[in-house]
Amino acid sequence: MLKCYLVTLFLFLSFSSFALETDSISRKSIEIPRISEAPKIDGVLDDIAWQNAPIATDFVERNPNNGRPIPDSLSTEVKVIYDDLGVYFGAKMKDPEPDKISKELTERDNIAADDFFFILLNGYNDRQQSMQFIVTAAGVQYDAKMTNGREDNSWDAVWYSEVKINDDGWVAEIFIPYFILRFPKKQVQEWGLNMEREVFRTRTRYSWNHVDNQKGAYSLYDGEIHGIENIKTPTRLSFQPYISAYANNYDGNTNFNFNGGLDLKYGISDAFTLDMVLIPDFGQARFDNNVLNLSAFEVQFAEQRAFFNEGTELFSKGDMFYSRRIGGRPSSSPTINEGEEIAFQPNAVELINATKVSGRTESGLGIGFFNAVTNEAFAQIRNVETGEIRTEMVEPYTNYNVTVLDQRFGDNSSFSFVNTNVSRLGNYRDANATGLYVSHTNKANTWNYSASTEGSWRFLKEETIFGTEVQAGISKISGEHRLEGRLDLRTLDYNINDLGFSTNTNYVRYMGYYGYRYLQPKGNLNNMFLNFNLNHFRRLDPDLFSNFTFNFNSSFTTKDFFSYGGGVEVTPFGTNDIYEPRVNGRHVQFPGYHDQWIWMNTDFRKKLAFEGFIDWYKFFEEGRSNIFLSLNPRYRFSNKFNLRYGLLYNPSYKEQGFVDTDGDDIIFGQRDRLTIENSIGGDYIFNNKISLNLTFRHYYSGAMYSKLYSLEQNGELTEEPERENIYDVTFNTWNLDLKFAWWFAPGSQITILYRNALDSYLQQGGQAFDENFDYLFNQPQLNSFSVRLSYFLDYNRIRNAFSNRNMNRAKPGKMTAGL
Incomplete structure (x- = not known):
């Protein structure tokens, strides 16, 4: 079956290689x-x-x-x-x-x-x-x-x-x-x-x-x-030393931390730059938007650490590098014997240092190399009877690196090679992943052809596991009418999650797209975008129909800059979900649905502006639905002061999903779930260098189960009324950041941050609003106050300052005259 798909991909790419046109951009x-x-x-x-x-x-x-x-x-x-x-x-x-x-x-x-x-x-x-x-x-x-x-x-x-x-x-x-x-x-x-x-x-x-x-x-x-000729570029060397201090109070205990470190940038040549972070400090990074995750896959969070965000355009090629893996959770869990419990499990690994080298040659070859080293991490396990504590390593010293070669050609085409590697000291899992990518746009910039292949290797104690991904596509990128066709597949064992992020595997997808747009304002509209999408998913091995969707989207902006739109999505044949059972080779049958949504944005030139959308999934099953309602008003009081509010309201009725395993049995449950998220943001900007910012988020999600099922081999669910329901859950998280920032010199900043955070996880559902908040605020709270000072030092300015000082010393009377 895989060979047939690969042949199809080859024919698809061959079809796309027709003659190129000429270009005449003025x-x-x-x-x-x-x-x-x-x-x-x-x-x-x-x-x-x-x-x-x-x-x-x-x-x-x-x-x-x-x-x-x-x-x-x-x-x-x-x-x-x-x-x-x-x-x-x-x-x-x-x-x-x-x-x-x-x-x-x-x-x-x-x-x-x-x-x-x-x-x-x-x-x-x-x-x-x-x-x-x-x-x-x-x-x-x-x-x-x-x-x-x-x-x-x-x-x-x-x-x-x-x-x-x-x-x-x-x-x-x-x-x-x-x-x-x-x-x-x-x-x-x-x-x-x-x-x-x-x-x-x-x-x-x-x-x-x-x-x-x-x-x-x-x-x-x-x-x-x-006209720029004979320039002698200065030495590209800069330092950004920092010092920081933290006062953290958690559950009645207060501790103080003082840190210092250095970021370094050095121009190896006119084209290549070395970036290093020595003794990193990410304590003031923005908080993550944690959620109650009942899905088959982990949640992907945005990178909040400046070093890993800055200048990463080369390393983002192929989406194989997910920097949150570095300094994230340990890769293994401790062994718990009978009569033991976990006393401490680290949720992050310490980063020792990180280095980036990147640039591009005159011939258009981009070269990027990233390397990072993380420290050992240990869990603590307590003997329940004696109270004795033992430690167990859950992450050894680990080296992460990424290598990228990106050759540009033509005006808008490239060929890229990406390799990621994770090496753990000792007898722990290692990993490697490699990708090849080509994107070619014809000279007239009217058609784009793309293809890629990736391989992943996971080196375990007893075996090496290999998986692959292949993609190919052709798209019309000009004019009012746009088209795209794409085919992609992943084998079951494809896994780049040691240094990348991947979810679905063992599938093949066929995708078609048609879009129409206004290129000039017409009537009362400044612009209009319409698109139609078809997606057909199948399990790759063994072959099984998974899903077929039709999707329509629309977007309109009026001459008064009022934007609105909506769409509809239909899965007429239902879904064979191969991921929710959490066991390879199994699937669960879910009914089809129709999904419809509308959204609107008011004129953001006004002091009061508003964003909102409503999205309603209605399944082809009595009483089963899912609603998303989002409201986001904002008000600009002046050119210095603004406030923003966000509300997400998401009730889900008769939702079905995995809850547990019992031996060889896979247990599903029918649940009603309610998620509510409130957020507030505000800025008071004193001038273009000094600001005060508030960021607040409260997230609540609770699930109550009404039925439990056993998953049959054919994907159907059989109700088990005698099974005990122990799966109700309520999760809250609360975060508040108040930050003062002053850019007191170019590239130099003082940041003062107050942070308040707490969360709760309760194996119970259906609490009243006041009971839920009482329970949340009875949990241990983090109150943190921190100050961070960083200063930008340019080697050339330092050198010139010393040169001028030496010149002044060499001229008698200069200082006297200056006075």
Whole structure:
């Protein structure tokens, strides 16, 4: 059976390799001069350096009316110059109503109700990856890496900007140092460049080089910047030492911790950078949104640690690297003998250090290497009768590494190799996974063809387990009508979970997609998107029908920027679920359903804005349904202060799922489940460097079982009325973070955090609201107060400071004259 699917994949790929077309994207260019004296970055373009600078102008509307020239009333002119340290931009943006320029204050790397100016720089001019720099009219900086139109805003850099609002509009003055950019080592540079301006009150965006929304990714439409020659890039070496202090009170016990460490960045060459974290400290990372998980798979959490988020675009190739594995739960559990119980089980492993090396050669070859080492972890087991404690190792010293090779070709194509490896010291499980990926877009940027294969190896004490995944697809990526076809499969033993994240295995999926979109506003609509999807799932070995779904989605935005949409999904033939029984080779029959949903977002230009949706699953079984209701209002009191509220209400009736095993029997239960989540967020932003933030979340989920079943070999459920119900459950989690942050110098920050957290797990359901909260607040609470100071040190600034000091000492009377 597997061989048949592989042959089908080969024929599918062969079909997609037809002739390529030619491309004719119009590209603007600007020739910029070298200056001898740098301008002062103050938002006023009156320095000598700007006097004869060339001007980039004639911006073109990108959204909503793609291709329309910018009106004279919003005329935008950008001057560009360079010196031995970096590139300077001076943007004058006219506005006939300067008092209406939107300038809401936010934290760094956030944009809200803001006009902004946007720069994309691509040092390799390969139209695939750019570095993005945005400054809002409120002076807030935002930076990111953009790869083929996909944005990674975890990347943070140190650059300089100031803005000024005047009678004619506003001005942005920006300095981007070479040491944060990547470009080839050659005498004459030729970079990709595009710039944009957003006018928030009309939700209109204008770009310097026209971006055609009919086809291709945004990065394809770079213009070019010429004239940069004979630059000597400074040593790219920076340090970020930190110190932190924690006072934690839990269950009446208080302890104090003091930490210190260092992050290091070093430019190995113009193209490659080394990142290291020595003695890491992630104590102020945002809390996880924990849930009551009754499914067959673990919950995937977002990475909250800055080091693992920043600059990971290479390591995200193929989605084989899930950084939460590093420093996560131990890979094994202790052995519990008769008369023993677990006294302590670590839920995280200590990270000793981590290193990243990444960059791209002039030929377009991206190379990434990641390595991390974690410490041993031990569980404590107590003898119930004697109270004696013994320890058992549940995680040895472990080394994690990821290697990535990514060769770009053409304007928007790549071939990639990814390998992940986990090596545990001693007689513990090791793992390896390897993936090959190819994505090819034709020269006209109208069709994309993709294929990939992955293999996973798990090295156990007695055996090696191998699994594989194969995917292939073809998609039309241009025009109003879009198409996609895809085929993918995974074998039963595919498992990348030692350093990746995977769930479903042993399946083959056939997928078809058709989409229609407005490319220009029509009538009362700014845009419209419609899409239709078909998915057919089968168990791979042995072959078994699993599921067939039809899905329709819609999205509309009016001229008043009111957005709404909805859709429907149907599984007309029911589902043979091969995962819920938690035993290979077994399946359970679930009825089909129809799912319908609607959503709406009001105009976010208004002080009061609202998001909401309702989603209703109705199964083809009497009384069985599932409802999701979400309400998210927000109010902007001023440009400094805003509040947000979120409500998720999710009742599920006559839900069926796995609960236990009894010998060879697999026990299922019918349950009514209610989940309610409340969240509150608020920001008070004093200025573009100082902020106060509140984040609160309370999550409740309870399940009450009304029937218990035994799962038959044919997938049917047989009721067992005599079996005792011991499976009711109630789970609560409560988190509150209050954070004060001050960016007191470029790249340097003081953070003060108060955190309150508690949770409860009770083998009981159906509690009244007040009883539930009484039980929750009788659990041990964590109250934590922490302070963290980090300071950015640039080697070049340190060297120049010492050079200037030595020069001053060499000149008699200099200090006296200065006084």
